[in-house]
Amino acid sequence: MSTSAVAPAQPSLSALDDEDLLLMLTIRHFELTLLDLFARGELNGTTHTCLGQEYIPVALESVFTDSDFVFSNHRGHGHYLARHRDPRGLLAEIMGREGAVCSGVGGSQHILRGRYLSTGVQGQSLPVAAGVALRLKRTEPGALACAYIGDGTWGEGSVYEALNMARLWELPLLVVVEHNGIAQTTPTTAQLSGSISGRAAAFGVDHVRSDSTDVVELRALLGPAVRRVRRDCRPLVVELATHRVGPHSKGDDTRPEDERAAAEADDWYRRYPPGHEEQFARLDERARAAVADVAREVRRLGPSRWDR
Template sequence: MTDNFALYRVMLLIRRFEERLLAEFSTGKLVGTTHTYIGQEADAAGIFSAASPEDVVFSNHRCHGHFLAYGALSPEGSDPYRLAAELMGKATGLVGGRGGSQHIQWRNFYSNGIQGGIVPVATGMALAEKEKQTGSIVLVFIGDGTLGEGALYESLNLAALWRLPLLVVLENNRYAQTTPVELAVAGSMSGRFAAFGLPVWERETSDVLEVRALAGEAIAHVRSGAGPAALILHTYRFMAHSKGDDPRPPEELARIRQFDPLTIHAARLSPAELDAAEAEVSALLADAFSRAESDPFPVLGNQVNR
C-alpha cells in the first residue's frame, strides 16, 4: 500500500462517513445535529500522517474527520463503527451514547463542543506530557470562529511562558457557522500567535501532501522541546455548518468545489487504486453502520449526581 493510497483512503473514509451521516438524518436514525468535515479532509489526513500514535489530541465540534484520521495511526485502524454507534446514541458508541457527535474520547483523543474552552485544557495536557517526559505533544484543533474566544489567548500565553509541547491547529474554513471571517476576525490571524512568540506555519491549500509537509515541520518543532507553535490551514467547508444553516450563495458553493482535496489527490492514484479505496471504504462503512444500527441503546444506571 503506497503512502498516497493511505492518505487518499483516510480522506475518502471521512468523506463517505460524513455523507452517510447527512443521509441518515433523513431516515431518523440520527438525532440532534452534526458538523461535517467535507471539504477539509486534507487537514486531518495530512496532519495525522505526520503525528505519532502517542500524541494527544483535543478536537472540537467538527471532530469526526480528526477522529478517523487519528485512528488511522493505530495498528487496528480507524473505527467508524464505534463513531457511528456513538452518533446513533448506542451503548457501544465511543462514549456509550453519552457524548454524541461533539463529545468523544478514545485513547489519547478527546473532543468537546465548547469553542475556545478546549484550549486551556489542551494546554494543561501539554504541561502534563512535558512533566511526565513522555515525548508526546498535544494537538488542539480550533477554527476561525474560535479566534473570538478569550480563553484561547490566555492559553497561548501560558503555553508560551511554560514552553509547552502544544500545536494549535487553526482550520480557517472562512465561516463561523454563518458569519464570514471578514465580519468576525480583525487584524491578522498569524499575528495573534506571533504576539505570544509562537512560530506559525501557514498555508492556503487543500492538497494533503502540502498539509503533511507543513504539519511535519510544525510537529517537529514542537516535539523538539522548543515550545508551542501554530499551524494555520486556510481551507473550505463544502457543506453547512451543521445541517441546515448555510446561507452561502450557490455560485460560491460551486466555486469552492474546485478545491476538493479528494480530487486533487486522486490525480496521483491509478484508476485501480481509486476503485480499491472506494470498495474498501464502502465495505467498512456498510459494516459499521449496520452493526451500529442493530446495537442496543444505553440504559441510565444509578450514577446520577455521583
C-alpha cells in the same frame, strides 16, 4: 519572534498510498452517511461534518505519536477516525447504540477515548491542552498536546489566555486552525480583524500557514515544524486554509452559491482522481461499501447503556 511559512496550493495532488487515501475516503463516506441518516429521521440531535477537510487530520496524524494528546472540536469526526480508525464505535455513539465509544452519552461532539477528547464548546480545549502540555513537558518529554480549532474560535478569550501561558511556560502545544472562512454562518471577514499570524506574533508564538490540500505537501511542511515543538517546547500555530464543502450542521448552508461552487471546485475529492483514476475508483468503492456495512450493522444494534 514569530515565523511564518506559506506553501502554495498545487493544481494537482500528489499520489497517496492506499492506506492514506482509504482513510480520507472512509471519513468522506462516513460524513455523507450521517447526513443521509439525518435526512431519513434515524438520528437525533445535531452533527457537524468535516466534508472537504478530511485531508487535514490524515496529514497530521502521521506526525503524531501515541503519547500525544489530541483535542478536537464540534467538527471532529475526521479527527477521531484518523486517530482511532473506528467508524463503528463512532457511529454507535452518535446513534446511541451498543458498542458506543462513550456509552452514547457523548454523541457527535463530546468524545473521550484514551488521549483523544472532543468538545462542542468553542475555545474550551485550548486552556486544557495547555495544562496537559505542561504535564507532558514535566513527565513525558517529547510528547505534545494538539488542539484543533476553527477561525471562529479566535473570538474566544480562552484562545489568548492559552497562547500567553504556552509561550511564557514554553509548552509543547500545537494549535491547528482549520480556517474554512466561515464561523457557522458568519464570514471570517465580518468577525476577525487583523490576521491569525498577527495574533500569534503578539504572544511570540510561531506561525505556519498553508493553502495546500495536498497531504504529501502538508506533511513535508509540518513535519519539521512539529519536531521543533517537541524538541524546543515552543508552541506553534498552524493555520490551514481550507473549504467546508458541506453545511455547518445538516442543512444550514447560508453561503452564496458562488462560494459553495468555489469550495466544491477545490475539493480534494474532485481534484485527486485525475492521474489516479484506478486507485481512486477502487478505494472509493471499498470505503463506500465498508461504511454502508457499518451503518447497517449499527442500525440493528440495541440502545447503549451507561453503567456508572
